[in-house]
Amino acid sequence: MSHSVQWFGRLAVLIVVGLLCLSSSIGVVHAQDQRTGGSITVGPEETRDGDLEVTAGTVLIAGSVDGDLTATGGSVTVTGNVTGDATATGGAVVVEGTIDGDLTATGGEVHVRDGAAVGGALEATGGTVTVDGTVDDTTRLDGESVTVGPTAIIEDELRYSGNETAISDDAEIAGEITETDRNTGPVPFSNGSLPDLPAGAVTPLLNVYLFLANFLLGAIALVAAPRFSDRVADRGIDRPIASGGVGVATLIGIPFIIGALALSIVGIPLAVIASYSSVFLLWLGLVYGAFVIGTWGLSVFGYGHRWGGLALGLAVVSLANALPYVSVLLIAIALLGVGAFMNSLYEWRSTSDDTEESAPTPVAPNEP
Numbered sequence: 001m002s003h004s005v006q007w008f009g010r011l012a013v014l015i016v017v018g019l020l021c022l023s024s025s026i027g028v029v030h031a032q033d034q035r036t037g038g039s040i041t042v043g044p045e046e047t048r049d050g051d052l053e054v055t056a057g058t059v060l061i062a063g064s065v066d067g068d069l070t071a072t073g074g075s076v077t078v079t080g081n082v083t084g085d086a087t088a089t090g091g092a093v094v095v096e097g098t099i100d101g102d103l104t105a106t107g108g109e110v111h112v113r114d115g116a117a118v119g120g121a122l123e124a125t126g127g128t129v130t131v132d133g134t135v136d137d138t139t140r141l142d143g144e145s146v147t148v149g150p151t152a153i154i155e156d157e158l159r160y161s162g163n164e165t166a167i168s169d170d171a172e173i174a175g176e177i178t179e180t181d182r183n184t185g186p187v188p189f190s191n192g193s194l195p196d197l198p199a200g201a202v203t204p205l206l207n208v209y210l211f212l213a214n215f216l217l218g219a220i221a222l223v224a225a226p227r228f229s230d231r232v233a234d235r236g237i238d239r240p241i242a243s244g245g246v247g248v249a250t251l252i253g254i255p256f257i258i259g260a261l262a263l264s265i266v267g268i269p270l271a272v273i274a275s276y277s278s279v280f281l282l283w284l285g286l287v288y289g290a291f292v293i294g295t296w297g298l299s300v301f302g303y304g305h306r307w308g309g310l311a312l313g314l315a316v317v318s319l320a321n322a323l324p325y326v327s328v329l330l331i332a333i334a335l336l337g338v339g340a341f342m343n344s345l346y347e348w349r350s351t352s353d354d355t356e357e358s359a360p361t362p363v364a365p366n367e368p
Contacts, residue, residue, distance in 0.1 A: 040073075042080065051084070059090070061097070068101070076107070085120065093126070095133070102137070110143070114151040121156075129162070138175075148173075207318045214317065218287045218310045226306065228344060229291065233309065235347075236292030236340035237299070243292075246342050247285065247335030254278045281341075282334055289337025290317045 040056040042048055046063035052070070054061075059073040061080050068084035076090040078097050085101035093107040095116045102120035103112075110126040112118065116133030122140070124131070129143035134153040139160075141148075146162035148154075150170035157175030160167070167177065222229050236243050258274050287310075294313025298304055320329040 044080065069099075093124075114149070207321060210321065211314055211318045214287050214290065214314050215310065217283065218291060218314065221284070221287065221291075222306050222310065228348065229288070229306065231344045231348070232288050232337075232340045233292050233295040235343045236289070236336055237296045239340075239343070240292075240336060243339035243343055244332065244336050245339065247337070247339030250281075250338050250342055251335065254281075281338060285336075285338030285341060286317065286330065286334040287314070287337065288341050289333035289335070290314045292336060292340055293333065 039058040039060075040054050041060045042052075042063040042065065044062045048063065048065045049067070051067040052065050054069070054071045055073065057074045059071045059076045061069065061071070061076075061078045061082070063080045065080070065082045065084070067082075069078070069082045069086040069088075071078075071086070071088045071090070073090045075092045075094075076088040077092075077094045078086065078088070078099065080097045082097070082099045082101070085103070086095075086099045087104045088095075089106045091107055092109045093105045093111070094109075095103065095105070095112045095118070098117045098119075100119040103118045103122050103124075105112075105122075105124045106126060108127045109130075110124045110128070111130045112122065112124070112133040112135070114132040118133070118135045118137075121137040122131070122135045124140070125142045127143055128145045128147075129141045130147045130149065131139065131141065131154075132149040132151045134155075136155045138156045139154050139158045141158070141160040141162070143162050145164040146160050146166070148158070148160070148167045148171045150168040152168070152171040152173075154171070154173045154175070157178065158167075158173050159178045159180055161180045165179065167173075254274075258278070290313030291310050292313065293316055294311065295304070295306075295309035297312050297316075298309050317330065317333060320333070
């Protein structure tokens with residue numbers, strides 16, 4: 001087995017081991033956290049001494065937390081008391097109890113209800129943000145919809161931003177009330193100007209950029225694993241239909257894998273990693289598919305060259321991307337590349353296993 005293929009194998013093993021280590025580290029972290037599971041409840045008669053970190057589908061803090069609270073879940077509800085700061089992230093974050101310190105809440109819905117009290121500052125961000133309770137320090141609200149109800153008491157300044165806002169006249173707000181723009185960040189190149197480009201030049205420049213980006217990824221693959229890349233090209237040329245079928249099966253299977261990982265709290269980070277990895281796999285498949293087509297095109301004229309095949313294939317990709325009604329070919333090219341890549345990876349792994357099994361077992365020397 002060549003050094004380059006061995007290097008590629010070690011790289012693949014390192015990636016897999018890294019994912020396994022990440023999974024293990026997540027397990028260790030959750031083992032150290034106080035609570036994790038599908039549904040976590042701190043009962044009304046329960047007191048948790050020290051900081052508490054909770055990750056679950058449903059989180060209910062009805063008792064007392066003598067320290068800081070960090071809660072993440074599909075829904076987070078605090079009806080008890082937290083003596084420190086609280087950070088809550090979820091689809092819905094509802095506070096009905098008392099938080100002696102600062103509250104940072106992020107969610108699709110954030111609601112500080114009537115009777116709730118925040119002893120420090122409140123920073124809430126979400127789709128719908130509503131404050132009907134008491135906040136002793138600075139309050140910053142940002143959301144698609146922001147409401148400060150008539151029972152709200154804010155002992156310091158209020159800063160808010162939202163597409164739909166409603167500040168009740170009956171709310172008691174001691175400090176300054178400031179409405180801010182949701183897009184308050186600096187605008188790039190605001191102190192300069194960009195040259196005006198003709199409309200007809202935008203698409204060619206974009207195609208050049210995409211070609212260079214794809215060529216860079218292809219160059220990395222060819223340099224890191226030239227023989228493996230040749231194997232991918234051979235499989236794609238020799239078995240185009242089978243490779244395309246494997247590519248389709250892979251594309252169909254990816255959402256099921258991601259969904260299965262997302263079913264468990266521990267698997268959610270892996271599901272996120274798998275989502276980004278699947279995007280990269282499709283990109284790599286597009287580049288390898290172009291390499292297959294380019295290599296085949298050169299072989300028709302009896303010429304073989306890795307870099308020439310890559311350049312020719314990516315030129316075909318750029319052309320397909322530029323022409324109307326032809327861009328659907330990009331999907332077929334990507335599926336061809338994914339399938340050829342997966343086939344080659346499987347065959348390479350099978351060959352490695354067969355080589356290890358066929359290796360002679362060392363015999364211990366006879367003792368005198």
